[in-house]
Amino acid sequence: MNLIISVFLLAALLIAGFLLGYLTALHPFFKSIDTGIRWFAGIFTSGRGLGLRQYANEADLREMVDEASERGLVEDSEREMIHSVFDLGDTLVRELMVPRTDMVWIEGDKTVRQGLSLALRSGFTRIPVINENLDNVTGIAYVKDLARRVHEHHESEQTERVEEHSRPATFVPESKTAAELLKEMQRDQIHMVIVIDEYGGTAGLITIEDILEEIVGEIADEYDLETPEIEWVDADTARLSARLHVEDFESACKVHLSESQKADVDSLGGFMAKELGGVPIPGSTITIDGWKLTAERPTGRRHRIAYLLATRSDEADSIPTP
Numbered sequence: 374m375n376l377i378i379s380v381f382l383l384a385a386l387l388i389a390g391f392l393l394g395y396l397t398a399l400h401p402f403f404k405s406i407d408t409g410i411r412w413f414a415g416i417f418t419s420g421r422g423l424g425l426r427q428y429a430n431e432a433d434l435r436e437m438v439d440e441a442s443e444r445g446l447v448e449d450s451e452r453e454m455i456h457s458v459f460d461l462g463d464t465l466v467r468e469l470m471v472p473r474t475d476m477v478w479i480e481g482d483k484t485v486r487q488g489l490s491l492a493l494r495s496g497f498t499r500i501p502v503i504n505e506n507l508d509n510v511t512g513i514a515y516v517k518d519l520a521r522r523v524h525e526h527h528e529s530e531q532t533e534r535v536e537e538h539s540r541p542a543t544f545v546p547e548s549k550t551a552a553e554l555l556k557e558m559q560r561d562q563i564h565m566v567i568v569i570d571e572y573g574g575t576a577g578l579i580t581i582e583d584i585l586e587e588i589v590g591e592i593a594d595e596y597d598l599e600t601p602e603i604e605w606v607d608a609d610t611a612r613l614s615a616r617l618h619v620e621d622f623e624s625a626c627k628v629h630l631s632e633s634q635k636a637d638v639d640s641l642g643g644f645m646a647k648e649l650g651g652v653p654i655p656g657s658t659i660t661i662d663g664w665k666l667t668a669e670r671p672t673g674r675r676h677r678i679a680y681l682l683a684t685r686s687d688e689a690d691s692i693p694t695p
Contacts, residue, residue: 466554467547470568470577477652478503481511481536485519488535492516495654496671499565502539508574510567512539542567547576555584609685615642615678628662653678660686
């Protein structure tokens with residue numbers, strides 16, 4: 374049984390490796406995989422096992438994987454991963470991208486010091502550089518480029534601009550398939566591209582990790598612990614989930630938000646982003662109805678703010694720049 378499982382795991386790796394590395398025509402792929410599976414199956418099982426049959430297209434191979442899963446030879450998670458590899462060919466970039474409302478960006482005329490500060494606070498190593506507005510992305514700032522410049526020329530931290538050290542941005546239409554984009558990003562050694570809509574405006578951005586995550590699923594780090602949506606530290610301090618519904622926030626903290634403030638948002642994180650006019654990053658604060666909300670450490674690969682620290686405050690309502 375273990376030998377048969379090894380065969381199918383090998384097949385899964387071959388499938389993933391081939392499609393992720395080359396994403397070429399499927400028929401030669403099926404022929405080579407078929408030969409490989411049969412050869413290994415003949416060695417390890419002497420012809421016994423699933424009773425492998427000929428398959429000439431994707432549907433046949435999917436059916437074989439499902440059959441193996443039903444017999445307990447392939448785990449459900451492995452079956453889903455193999456199917457996800459094939460689904461890349463039908464998945465559009467717009468389905469995987471980080472939408473423009475969640476993008477962290479920087480103006481090109483900001484100093485190198487400000488660029489490094491934003492990178493350290495947000496947790497991103499690559500940040501789009503804009504001119505005037507988000508529909509005019511002029512490049513991508515890499516933390517390692519800014520850090521190297523400051524290390525070699527300390528005065529550049531205050532005297533030079535981020536745009537001087539940004540790299541050219543790559544643009545792709547949101548209608549491109551994830552499989553095509555992955556192949557291009559591997560070929561050109563690009564880790565981030567800007568996604569544009571049909572009118573030429575910025576729709577969002579996508580990284581090579583976003584595409585790979587579509588296959589293997591969300592990967593949480595060791596610090597991403599499950600905590601309640603509302604956790605009272607003391608009578609005047611609470612840790613609130615960014616996904617907490619705004620009405621639950623009103624109820625828990627005894628605050629009143631106007632209908633205009635709650636319009637078009639459902640979660641507390643969305644409310645904060647709307648009030649800030651940009652994506653919250655660690656340290657971003659707003660003061661609402663006697664409560665000061667502070668964005669805490671981001672979690673996950675996309676560095677999204679997961680929790681806000683709410684503390685009672687005598688400050689007037691304020692909406693500073695994120």
